[in-house]
Amino acid sequence: MSDSRVTPPASTKMLIGVLAVITALGPLAMQIILPVLPVMQDAFMVSAGTVQYVLSLALFTIAFATLVYGPASDRFGRRPVLLVGLVIFLIGSVVSALAPTIELLIAGRVTQAVGGAAGMVVSRAIIRDLYDRDTAARLMAYMITALVVAPMGSPLIGGLLNDFFGWRAIFVFSGVVGVVVLAAALPRVPESLQPGTSVQTFRGMLSGFAVLLRVPAFLGYAGQAGFGMGMFMAFLGAAPFVTINVLERPPTEFGLFFILISAGFMAGTFMTARLGQRIGLDPMMRIGSGLAVLFGIVMLAFVEAGIWSPWTIFLPGMGMAFANGLSMPNAQAGAVSISPRFAGTASGLLAFLQMLMGAGFAQLAGMVQDDTPLPMTVIMLTASVLAFLCAVFLTQVGEGKN
Numbered sequence: 001m002s003d004s005r006v007t008p009p010a011s012t013k014m015l016i017g018v019l020a021v022i023t024a025l026g027p028l029a030m031q032i033i034l035p036v037l038p039v040m041q042d043a044f045m046v047s048a049g050t051v052q053y054v055l056s057l058a059l060f061t062i063a064f065a066t067l068v069y070g071p072a073s074d075r076f077g078r079r080p081v082l083l084v085g086l087v088i089f090l091i092g093s094v095v096s097a098l099a100p101t102i103e104l105l106i107a108g109r110v111t112q113a114v115g116g117a118a119g120m121v122v123s124r125a126i127i128r129d130l131y132d133r134d135t136a137a138r139l140m141a142y143m144i145t146a147l148v149v150a151p152m153g154s155p156l157i158g159g160l161l162n163d164f165f166g167w168r169a170i171f172v173f174s175g176v177v178g179v180v181v182l183a184a185a186l187p188r189v190p191e192s193l194q195p196g197t198s199v200q201t202f203r204g205m206l207s208g209f210a211v212l213l214r215v216p217a218f219l220g221y222a223g224q225a226g227f228g229m230g231m232f233m234a235f236l237g238a239a240p241f242v243t244i245n246v247l248e249r250p251p252t253e254f255g256l257f258f259i260l261i262s263a264g265f266m267a268g269t270f271m272t273a274r275l276g277q278r279i280g281l282d283p284m285m286r287i288g289s290g291l292a293v294l295f296g297i298v299m300l301a302f303v304e305a306g307i308w309s310p311w312t313i314f315l316p317g318m319g320m321a322f323a324n325g326l327s328m329p330n331a332q333a334g335a336v337s338i339s340p341r342f343a344g345t346a347s348g349l350l351a352f353l354q355m356l357m358g359a360g361f362a363q364l365a366g367m368v369q370d371d372t373p374l375p376m377t378v379i380m381l382t383a384s385v386l387a388f389l390c391a392v393f394l395t396q397v398g399e400g401k402n
Contacts, residue, residue, distance in 0.1 A: 026116030070348020085118020230361030268325015288327025295319030
């Protein structure tokens with residue numbers, strides 16, 4: 001199959017910077033409200049369960065919106081779909097900021113989520129359109145870093161905005177960021193879809209999912225990325241409980257130790273960006289997958305030996321996060337490189353599967369948690385082993401081939 005591409009823009013750094021910020025919009029909007037959910041509950045005089053819809057329905061919406069944006073960008077083009085998503089995000093931010101009732105706030109948040117999901121999907125498809133597989137893996141490492149960094153800092157930003165200006169300022173801030181990003185994207189994000197590669201009918205867009213799910217290589221890459229996300233989300237779901245309730249450490253100490261996890265992941269994505277082209281997409285993915293299993297075994301050994309402390313949990317966790325940073329960008333690049341014709345569809349389906357598997361492992365970690373770190377550790381190790389098996393599976397079916 002010919003791999004002719006639209007010529008990349010002269011300033012790759014500028015384009016990647018804009019796409020990284022667009023990618024971060026959705027996660028930023030989801031996480032920035034966490035510290036003010038109780039404030040919203042008091043403001044609207046509703047139950048905790050009701051105000052939780054502000055978060056849960058938005059997350060659910062993002063998962064399914066990712067399925068739509070990929071095929072839509074294959075059909076209508078990357079640039080218009082991305083720009084429409086940004087406009088929808090702005091509308092949702094305005095509705096949320098002005099909402100007089102909890103129902104309208106939830107509606108605004110769902111609208112915001114629909115728009116924010118665009119960048120998470122279409123940005124990866126643009127990179128795949130413009131660059132070869134190994135370069136795409138290197139550049140996608142920056143996209144993933146944006147997805148990690150945004151949730152790290154956004155709850156702190158949300159808390160500060162609430163302290164100084166009130167909870168509605170959070171949505172004003174989101175809207176201002178959206179306006180700035182839209183202004184930056186208009187002159188800098190090109191149409192990257194190659195002429196003649198778009199899916200011509202709506203039925204064709206939907207059939208792309210069925211096509212990809214029959215390709216063993218796509219399933220291997222998606223499985224590796226999905227189980228890698230599951231490992232990470234299992235830690236996020238259980239580590240606060242383990243740190244605060246089991247190890248009896250204050251929440252602030254959890255926040256400090258969590259810096260190790262973020263630093264490990266970012267170090268891994270940095271290594272991918274620097275060495276990915278030299279080592280190769282698939283070997284890099286296998287190295288990361290194997291290291292994740294190794295660090296998972298180390299964590300399990302500490303837990304089984306009864307050596308429980310934040311250091312024996314977070315240092316192996318840092319190693320697993322580093323390994324995930326090595327493997328996940330390469331798995332994502334491999335998945336969206338299966339067929340240029342379905343790059344957008346593959347990106348959307350991959351994002352959906354990752355979020356679905358991540359949510360499932362996080363929920364599982366919360367359901368089986370007891371008074372020890374063991375359930376979390378076993379679930380994380382299980383996810384890392386499954387991710388490694390997917391990487392091994394790819395060596396059997398032929399990497400990047402359909």
